Amino acid sequence: xxxxxxGIGITALAGALATVAGSAEDTESNIGSQGDPNSQVQxxxxxGFVHRIFNKAVAGEPPAYGLxxxxxxxxxxxxxxxxxxxxxxxxxxxxxxxFVQGVYATTAYLGRTASLSKFGQPVYVDILKSxxxxxxxxxxxxxxxxxxxxYLINVALGHPFPLPLLGFIWGITLGAAGSATGNPYxxxxxxxxxxxxxxxxxxxxxxxxVRYAEAGERNSLDxxxxxxxxGGPASGLCFGLIVFLELxxxxxxxxxxxxxxxxxxxxxxxxxxxxVDRYIEVWARKNYGPYTAPVKEAAx
Amino acid sequence: MTAVAAKxxxxxxxxxxxxxxxxxxxxxxxxxxxxxxPGLGLMAxxxxxIGGVLIGFxxxxxxxxxxxxxxxxxxxIATGVAMLAAGAGLAGLFGGAWAADQGFVIAVITGGVGGGxxxxxxxxxxxxxxxxxxxxxxxxxxxxxxxxTGDTQPEFKSQGTEGHGLPFVSFVGGVTGGILxxxxxxxxxxxxxxxxxxTLPTVLNASATQVLPIAVATAGIFAIxxxxxNAVLTAYNITxxxxxxxxxxxxxxxxxxxxxxxxxxxxxxxxxxxxxx
Numbered sequence: 001x002x003x004x005x006x007g008i009g010i011t012a013l014a015g016a017l018a019t020v021a022g023s024a025e026d027t028e029s030n031i032g033s034q035g036d037p038n039s040q041v042q043x044x045x046x047x048g049f050v051h052r053i054f055n056k057a058v059a060g061e062p063p064a065y066g067l068x069x070x071x072x073x074x075x076x077x078x079x080x081x082x083x084x085x086x087x088x089x090x091x092x093x094x095x096x097x098x099f100v101q102g103v104y105a106t107t108a109y110l111g112r113t114a115s116l117s118k119f120g121q122p123v124y125v126d127i128l129k130s131x132x133x134x135x136x137x138x139x140x141x142x143x144x145x146x147x148x149x150x151y152l153i154n155v156a157l158g159h160p161f162p163l164p165l166l167g168f169i170w171g172i173t174l175g176a177a178g179s180a181t182g183n184p185y186x187x188x189x190x191x192x193x194x195x196x197x198x199x200x201x202x203x204x205x206x207x208x209x210v211r212y213a214e215a216g217e218r219n220s221l222d223x224x225x226x227x228x229x230x231g232g233p234a235s236g237l238c239f240g241l242i243v244f245l246e247l248x249x250x251x252x253x254x255x256x257x258x259x260x261x262x263x264x265x266x267x268x269x270x271x272x273x274x275x276v277d278r279y280i281e282v283w284a285r286k287n288y289g290p291y292t293a294p295v296k297e298a299a300x
Numbered sequence: 301m302t303a304v305a306a307k308x309x310x311x312x313x314x315x316x317x318x319x320x321x322x323x324x325x326x327x328x329x330x331x332x333x334x335x336x337x338p339g340l341g342l343m344a345x346x347x348x349x350i351g352g353v354l355i356g357f358x359x360x361x362x363x364x365x366x367x368x369x370x371x372x373x374x375x376x377i378a379t380g381v382a383m384l385a386a387g388a389g390l391a392g393l394f395g396g397a398w399a400a401d402q403g404f405v406i407a408v409i410t411g412g413v414g415g416g417x418x419x420x421x422x423x424x425x426x427x428x429x430x431x432x433x434x435x436x437x438x439x440x441x442x443x444x445x446x447x448x449t450g451d452t453q454p455e456f457k458s459q460g461t462e463g464h465g466l467p468f469v470s471f472v473g474g475v476t477g478g479i480l481x482x483x484x485x486x487x488x489x490x491x492x493x494x495x496x497x498x499t500l501p502t503v504l505n506a507s508a509t510q511v512l513p514i515a516v517a518t519a520g521i522f523a524i525x526x527x528x529x530n531a532v533l534t535a536y537n538i539t540x541x542x543x544x545x546x547x548x549x550x551x552x553x554x555x556x557x558x559x560x561x562x563x564x565x566x567x568x569x570x571x572x573x574x575x576x577x
Contacts, residue, residue, distance in 0.1 A: 035370065035378070035379070036366060036367040036369070036370035036378050036379060036380075037367070037370045037371070038367075039367040039370075040367075040371065060379065060380050060383045061379070061383070062379070062380075062383040062384075062386060062387055063383065159394070159397070159398055160397060160398070160400070160516045161394070161397060161516065161517070161520050162513065162516070162517050165517060165520045165521065165524075166394075168390075168524065169390040169391070169393065169394050169524070170394075172383075172386050172387050172390050173387045173388075173390060173391050173418065175383065175387070176379060176383055176384050176386065176387025176388070176422070177387065177418075177421075177422055177425075179378065179379040179383065180377045180378060180379050180384060180422050180425070180426055181422065181425045181426060181429055182429075183369075183370040183378035183379060184369065184370050184371075184372060184378050184426070184429055184430060184433075184434065185429055185433050185434065186370070187367075187370030187371045187372075187378065188370065188371050188372040188434055188436075189433065189434050191371075192371060196458075197434070197435055198434070198435035198436060198458075199372070199436065199458030199459065199461075200371065200372030200373050200436060200457075200458045200460075200461035200463075200464045201371040201372055201373055201460075201461070202373075202458075202459060202460025202461065203368075203373055203460055203461065203462075204460055205460075206371070206373075230429075230433050231429065231433070234425060234428065234429050234433065235425075237425065238421060238422055238425040241421045241425075242391060242417070242418050242421050242422070245417060245421070246391065246394070246395060246414055246417060246418075249417075250395065250398060250399075254399075258402050258406075259399055259402040259403065259406035259407075259410065260406065262395075262399070262410060262413075263406070263409050263410055263413050266395075266410070266413035266414065266416070266417055267413060269417055269420070270413070270416050270417055270420045270475060273417075273420040273421055273423075273424045274420060274471065274472075274475070276424055277420075277423060277424040277427055277466075277468070277471050278449075278468055278471075280424070280427050280428060280431050280432075281427060281431075281437070281438050281451075281465075281466075281467070281468060283431065284427075284430075284431040284436075284437035284438065284465075285437050285438075285451065285456065288431075288435060288436070288437045288456075289437050289455065289456045290455035290456055291455060291456060291457065291458055291459065292454070292455045293455065294452055294455045
């Protein structure tokens with residue numbers, strides 16, 4: 001019993017850390033335009049819309065976070081083997097991983113933006129200076145939280161995988177959850193803020209991203225500020241739910257008819273989310289649209 | 301014509317010659333495994349091939365819209381196929397590996413349920429963001445009616461787009477893909493783990509307890525690697541985006557099955573040879 005209560009505490013802590021990690025990951029990727037909306041940032045100058053948006057998308061979010069979290073976890077593991085205090089080891093590992101992220105962000109921005117020189121897109125050194133550090137700070141929060149989750153899973157909950165492997169697995173899952181949830185909000189709602197609310201961006205508007213702010217030109221810090229109000233927390237909620245529910249069903253129900261308890265609870269969780277999803281879909285159909293009159297089927 | 305409006309033209313037809321060559325290659329690779337390690341090695345390779353095929357087939361179900369989905373221009377989840385499938389499958393592998401000591405069947409099902417849970421949560425949150433953050437309802441661009449719920453789709457598509465969000469059939473496809481991917485990844489892990497646990501004590505001249513961490517880590521790394529191989533192969537097969545099981549591109553799955561089987565057999569053979577030669 002005591003072990004289960006301890007496990008629930010670790011699960012709750014891991015879930016909370018995952019929520020923070022997901023939120024920071026999405027904000028970081030939006031500041032760096034690393035998700036799928038980078039295609040529009042890259043396309044805009046080719047359509048004649050020169051901008052001051054940061055773009056470091058030379059890898060998708062999941063493999064990038066897989067690398068950084070595996071690096072942070074691997075280095076933390078090495079420091080732990082040197083008998084360094086666990087908290088310090090995780091901080092140092094994450095810090096070194098963030099330097100790699102910083103090098104990646106700098107070279108990616110220079111490379112991607114320089115390739116647009118024929119379309120008149122300048123490389124802004126002030127953008128490089130101000131955006132890279134902010135992206136690194138958010139990346140540190142995301143990597144530190146993820147490596148801490150992996151450490152808790154490995155040491156406190158006894159998962160058999162070594163720390164670097166857990167870092168890779170949860171880094172990829174973090175990137176997948178963050179990009180799936182956060183990308184549409186940044187891509188549609190922020191980059192195309194000038195388009196109608198409640199509708200997708202018409203294909204003909206591709207590349208015409210919003211480039212001006214309340215004062216002066218818009219930059220990626222404005223984008224991070226905007227998406228951190230909805231897209232970031234939603235991504236955090238997504239990753240937090242994944243980590244919390246995955247650990248919770250195993251820690252609490254694994255001992256019930258060994259193994260099958262966790263499986264049955266997992267299936268129930270899937271069914272609950274299916275019902276919630278269907279409710280959201282039906283709610284939207286009732287409250288929004290239809291955009292055009294329903295097409296009547298031709299008489300036979 | 302934009303990339304979004306482009307319909308899949310080439311690639312939907314099967315190439316019988318290529319399929320036969322693939323099957324012959326698969327038999328040759330299994331034959332090599334039989335010669336090198338007739339008992340454990342061959343069984344492990346067959347398990348790896350089945351796991352790889354499950355992953356390759358499962359990825360076809362995952363609704364991925366790529367960059368157009370991020371602008372609400374096309375339905376699906378706004379990320380890459382291999383990325384999302386890997387996220388779901390590895391979350392499943394995490395759960396399956398945890399349950400490895402509770403038996404083969406329980407571990408594989410646990411892995412499948414873990415992958416399905418990750419996809420269920422992610423798909424629900426995608427619709428949550430579309431509906432409550434952007435005010436956009438779900439609409440498919442490939443079918444007039446949702447095959448499961450019967451909801452009509454075209455009138456909810458906003459002007460100038462191919463659809464947006466995740467209709468219910470795409471949600472179900474995502475969960476199915478997560479389940480198959482998680483189960484396949486766990487199957488590969490378990491097969492390689494049992495092989496390494498049996499052979500590493502002799503290879504490294506150490507006790508079973510001493511080699512366990514090495515066996516777990518090596519099997520885990522190979523399982524992740526083979527997951528990515530199969531996910532990327534399938535991403536090529538569906539040319540980047542797919543809406544789910546109702547998408548015409550889904551019919552291309554037989555080709556991916558043969559490709560996944562051959563690729564898994566080749567990678568699996570390498571994983572077996574490191575302990576049997």
